[in-house]
Amino acid sequence: MIDASEVRQSGFRGELIQSGDQNYDEARAVFNASIDRRPLLIARCLDADDVAIIVALARSRDLPLAVRSTGHSVAGYAVCDGGVVIDLSPMKGITVDPSARTVRVESGCNWGEVNDALQPYGLAATGGFVSITGVAGLTLGGGLGWLVRKHGLALDNLRSAEIVLPDGRNVTASSHANEDLFWAIRGGGGNFGVVTSFEFDIHEGGTVLAGIVLHPAHAASGAIRKWRDLEREAREESTLGALLFHMPDDPSLPEPMRGAPVAGLGGVYAGPLEDGERALQALREYGPPLVDKFAPTPYNEAQRMADFLWPPGLHSYWKSSYLTSLDDAAIDIVVDRFARVPSRQTVIVLENYGNSAWSRVAESATAFGHRDWPWNIVVTSAWSDAQHSERNIAWTRELLEALGPYRAPGAYVNYLGGDEGEAGLQAAYGAKLTRLAAIKAKYDPANLLRLNQNIAPAQHAGA
Structure with a gap:
């Protein structure tokens, strides 16, 4: 068990949900009904500070740690058995800068919400064939959508990201800061940190x-x-x-x-x-x-x-x-x-x-x-x-x-459906897997963030 009062005392401001709470079953449900997992704690975070507190909790107790944006992954990585879920769904902030043609999006948003915010400006973001797909998961793995042939993937339009690392630090990744991390998160999934917000280039839509x-x-x-x-x-x-x-x-x-x-x-x-x-x-x-x-x-x-x-x-x-x-x-x-x-x-x-x-x-x-x-x-x-x-x-x-x-x-x-194992990683990344494993070793050497299409840190991969 996890003592929710202790988590509160550490400064956590969001909602804590555990087995026995009225909304527990609803909170642990994801897009794929075949996924039926029972975490010890679901922490609905309000900001990056909340995320850092839960990361520290999972790290200190060596608990499985899942990260949920919208829970759309068919493999069900957004929830775990006997561990902790960082639930980003309350983080819905969207800030549009129509003159700069950029939008900053918190990680609880889906693509429908983003494009609803952009539509009054006649602008659009490339990402998502359906509206309920989460911005975070889709972008970190690629980001197909209805503008992909004209403007590329969501990750091709990513300018920067705010990330809580497994050691608790909150950093920015971009082409000018933590460049290796920025390279890795554009396709490498949630292996390297918990992304709390994204800044994208946006385009004429209407x-x-x-x-x-x-x-x-x-x-x-x-x-x-x-x-x-x-x-x-x-x-x-x-x-x-x-x-x-x-x-x-x-x-x-x-x-x-x-x-x-x-x-x-x-x-x-x-x-x-x-x-x-x-x-x-x-x-x-x-x-x-x-x-x-x-x-x-x-x-x-x-x-x-x-x-x-x-x-x-x-x-x-x-x-x-x-x-x-x-x-x-x-x-x-x-x-x-x-x-x-x-x-x-x-x-x-x-x-x-x-x-x-x-x-x-x-x-x-x-x-x-x-x-x-x-x-x-x-x-x-x-x-x-x-x-x-x-x-x-x-x-x-x-x-x-x-x-x-x-x-x-x-x-x-x-x-990928989640049962492909190492063959799936090789199919997804090929020769890039070696570089990704080295970056993983730098930012997450203990492989705390392993409930995903997991890239093992280089020393664990035998590199």
Whole structure:
């Protein structure tokens, strides 16, 4: 047990939650319902000083320490058994400087909240395909979003970060201060400290052309091939994906579409609307589609357009890989496997980032890597009943195995499911893992921050 009164006496000002408290079960719940962990203490921090107190507590008692921003990680790293959770969710500060085109964001925010704050200025931040994704976790691992092809990843737009280190110090990391730490946190995840705030470059946003066209499942292969072919010449303003999913069983939908399997081609064109109409014309006319939902949309609303596909509270298991190519046979493999998906709540996403701002950043500039693989697949399996877990997990693994000849030697760390181990780290970081392990040894030699896609300190890694 942890004596909450002692924590209070140390100067902690936030909320302390323990087993037996009325809101304990709610506080320990995360996005993935398969994660059921029971921490000794959940500390909802108000500021960096609160964070430092809880870091010291975990360090002094050698307790497992988890860090939670919004709890969106499918691997469930935001909560632990028998340890302490630093819950950053009360830290919601957002400060916009429209003249400097920057925003400072505390780590309890999600991307929807950030872009809501930016929308009145006609500005937008690059990060987040759905609104509930946390700023902290997404940025530290990469930061895909609807502006990635035009403006890069969230971490490419990061100017500085405030970080509480495992030894309790509060430091700034930027291109001018603690440069090695700044390099590492841009892709290396939460291995090096607890980031309490981020400063980002932001961009013109306002109204974008956003939406999706839907095709019946029997036409999915042809529709995805059309998207693939158009992507090879796509403008940077256009960030589009190809999705396979089932429509909601919604009485407001036409009867043939209720619960129907579909292929969706959708996303955002972040440029002049008339240019977007021309650029997306071929995609929108192909088929023709069952539905064309592209329309001028405020950017903060566009960020929410896919939220319905990934609701919290389902059992989830994800697998992902970059692809060396996406030929017709690879598309057929994905479509064929989707036809036998065991859960209607599962979504498959194919992504393309080639010939864009994503690929213009030097490979050595950040810990994030693999910018030379433009195609990616992420299989986000989800289901309601825990009894169906084994079947859904097996199906997900089999799909990735079937794509073996197309899988590149690389993976996006934020899409890893948590069971990949050392192979996952190698796929995410490759040769950069050695440098990351050395930086880890400098800032967290005892590996206090190990409940993540963990990079062991160099001396522990045998380096």
